[in-house]
Amino acid sequence: MEAQIIAAISKAAPGVRCYHDAAPNQPSTPYVVLQRVGGAGHLHLDTETSDYEARLQLAVWHPDRLTVNRISRDIEAALMRIDGVQPIGAAVADYDPTTSLRGMRQDFYITE
Numbered sequence: 001m002e003a004q005i006i007a008a009i010s011k012a013a014p015g016v017r018c019y020h021d022a023a024p025n026q027p028s029t030p031y032v033v034l035q036r037v038g039g040a041g042h043l044h045l046d047t048e049t050s051d052y053e054a055r056l057q058l059a060v061w062h063p064d065r066l067t068v069n070r071i072s073r074d075i076e077a078a079l080m081r082i083d084g085v086q087p088i089g090a091a092v093a094d095y096d097p098t099t100s101l102r103g104m105r106q107d108f109y110i111t112e
Contacts, residue, residue, distance in 0.1 A: 016031060016032055019034070033059045037057045053111050056109075058075065080090075
C-alpha cells in the first residue's frame with residue numbers, strides 16, 4: 001500500500017521527494033515525510049484473514065506557505081482516489097524554526 005501511496009504522491013506532485021520517518025539533513029524542498037503513527041491494527045479477531053488498519057501521517061515541507069498548502073491539497077486529492085485510503089480530517093499547518101520551513105501535516109487511515 002505504501003508503494004501505491006508514494007506513486008500517487010509522485011504523480012500529484014512531480015519532483016517532490018518522499019522520505020520514511022524523517023528527512024535527511026538539509027534536504028531539497030519540497031519534500032514529504034511519511035510515518036506510521038498507530039491505527040487500529042487487525043480489524044477482526046481472525047488475524048489471518050483480517051484487514052489491517054494503520055494511521056499514516058504525511059508532512060509536506062517547503063519555505064513558502066502557499067506552495068506547501070497547494071502541494072498538500074494536491075496530495076490529499078490523489079490519495080483519496082486510492083481504495084483503502086481515507087483522510088482523518090483536514091491538514092494542520094506547522095512551522096520548523098530550525099529550518100524555517102512551513103509544513104502541512106495530515107493523517108490518513110490506510111487499510112491493507
